[in-house]
Amino acid sequence: MINEEAVYYSRILTEVTLSFHIIYATIGVGVPLLIMIAHWVGIRKNDNHYILLARRWTRGYVITVAVGVVTGTTIGLQLSLLWPNFMELAGNIIALPMFMETFAFFFEAIFLGIYLYTWDRFENQYKHLLLLIPVAIGASFSAVFITIVNSFMNAPQGFDLVNGEIVNANPILAMFNPAMPTKVSHVVGTAYMTSAFVLASIAAFRLIKGSNHIYHKKALLLTMKVGFVFTVTILITGDLSGKYLAEYQPEKLAAAEWHFETTESAELILLGVMNDEGEVKYALRIPYALSILAHGSPTAEVIGLDQFAEDEIPPLSIHYLFNIMVGVGMLMITISILFIFSKYRGWSFVDTKLFRWLIVLGGPLTIIAIEAGWWLAEVGRQPWVLRGIMRTAEGATTNNDVDLMLILFCGLYVILGIGSIVILTRMFRKNPVERELAERKGDVPS
């Protein structure tokens, strides 16, 4: 028995929870790496500014971690509350990475607590830096394991289904499914990239708002460099993801690219809108590009939507999400490469207010891009919750109270969202870096 209303609200509630969670989770995965780099650079260069940078980032990071932890706990429990039938089936094959994710999380939690409370306990700052390694590893590996769970939902394998019963389960094979390499590398890469650009955006904002301190300039250059490196990696993994889709999930690629008929030498449709009759208008059409994207050859055949039954095609609106995601990626690589190059050549246009505003914009834009990317990935596998095996409607709860819970949780996320923003801005506005530097003179060598 399927309860249509419960299915609908379960989908919305899961989407709201995840959309909220990934903002904090992405920062939670990426920022420890940046703190580690700043801390390390500070020790190596014996430069107080970088140490303080690590310290201030950490303080803000704790607030985002708190929201990340509680929303992560929420989604962890909601999986069973909203999708009991799905979890009953999938739990048999995919429990291992979920279990390992909690270990990674545990590991991170322990060492983050230690790192936070030992700033001034160690004479040797290298020892303190060592504590960050498990934090960064734990954070990244929780992303790895949980993304493995998600990739399994896109490319389920490692079991046989006989009359609805699971036999020959192989947890390891289920983890190393075909979607896993591209998904994991793309997710972890974007987390690093997004965190770097979010922190860059803060530094640029401080510079615009009058603080012309060298501290912010150092922070900006460092984060732009890290951001650039990871934008390059995600361009590569993004391209590989396209090739993966062409091979294993052609309906998702075809829907995202508005590729209707199976053809050779397929053209890529960029931008554009679709009217009610399903006609594409105002689009940029690049010949052969889709074949190159999908198979690395301009003449290769790309499977179109015509190969799939009507009720197995994902919504065509995901095309817009694809454009947002790729567009932001392209913009960010341009901004960061311009910035770094100009810094070395001594060109000053990157120090103008206008360019700095562009960097400030980069923070929110990359967050929008990860949202768009996740919606693309998730909506793109509709109508399946386990592609080819279980439809979303079959996995959902039959409980009648999901709509009420939706309202309850929306309220929670509004409170958490506003609360975290208020606390974060207050925290740094009350204690500007100039003051903290003045207070710490003589505290640590500079």
Next chain:
Amino acid sequence: MSVDLEIIGIVVLWTFLFGYILIASIDFGAGFFNAYGLFTNRQHILTKIIQRYLSPVWEVTNVFLVFFFVGVVGFFPSTAFYYGTTLLVPVSIAILLLAIRGSYYAFETYGSRSHKGYAFMYGLSGLLLPAALSIVLTISEGGFVFMQNGNPVLDYWALFSSPLTWSIVVLSVSAVLYISAVFLTWYANKANDKPATALLRRYALIWALPTIITAGGIIYELRFHNPEHYERLLGLGWMFLISGVLFVGTVWLVWRRKNYGVAFVLLFGQFAFAFYGYGISHYPYLLYPHLTLYDSFTNEAMAIALIIAFIAGLALLIPSLYLILRLFLFNKEYVSGKSKQEH
């Protein structure tokens, strides 16, 4: 005779639940005492001690719970179907409370300090949480879930009108306050904080009585609610007897104002015996009478993989936990507030 994988699985999970209950009790109770102190103007006595304990561990507490529920679904996927469907509302409320607690603790500690409203919410949610979570234990006794069109449905009326439900709620709340007070008495005593020790000692003695009375009452009520379970409980009477003796020991030590450390160890033993005794007597049911350990168990390959992951994970976690305990809980300088703890 070889031990079933099912048994290993449930023992692992039960142990983690036990760990969570102890650690969370300290945390929930501390939040309540802190808020209570704030409203009775005794906050200067307790706040420092409580903050110093909670700050480095607030995140770790949550992980124990995550570990438990991820593990349950991993080892016993069918629990997702039965418990997931029926518990939507109570567990969602618990999540909400957990979210408020966790985030506001961080907001308050690292952001702005001493906001009465936050402290109040923090304290209150700590009392409501054990109530919301203990409903799971009540439901597992059977009689509150019926099947409709092949799907389980929770009968709220039966649940809320049952004396068993309310006894378990009262027990969970008073046990939380009792455990927390005994632990914090020990902690405050280590910090040489005499006023805090005296106040917390009083709380420990106050909450000891309702804890033991409701615990006994529940056994009595089970006789009518679930006779089969009651019989099994009687068979394990010796475990509850040991538990009772340990309880007397704790109270006696706290009363005599000595060996608070030993008192806490005895309390640990008391709850361990009661908790495992209750757990064993529940065998083989996970949800009476719909679900047993055996018909909900995952496949063998996954069970073995999970157990291996568990052992590997513990090899990583135990040294880390030891490190955090040494640095904070058992570090004299830190506990007494002498070492710098700026963040």
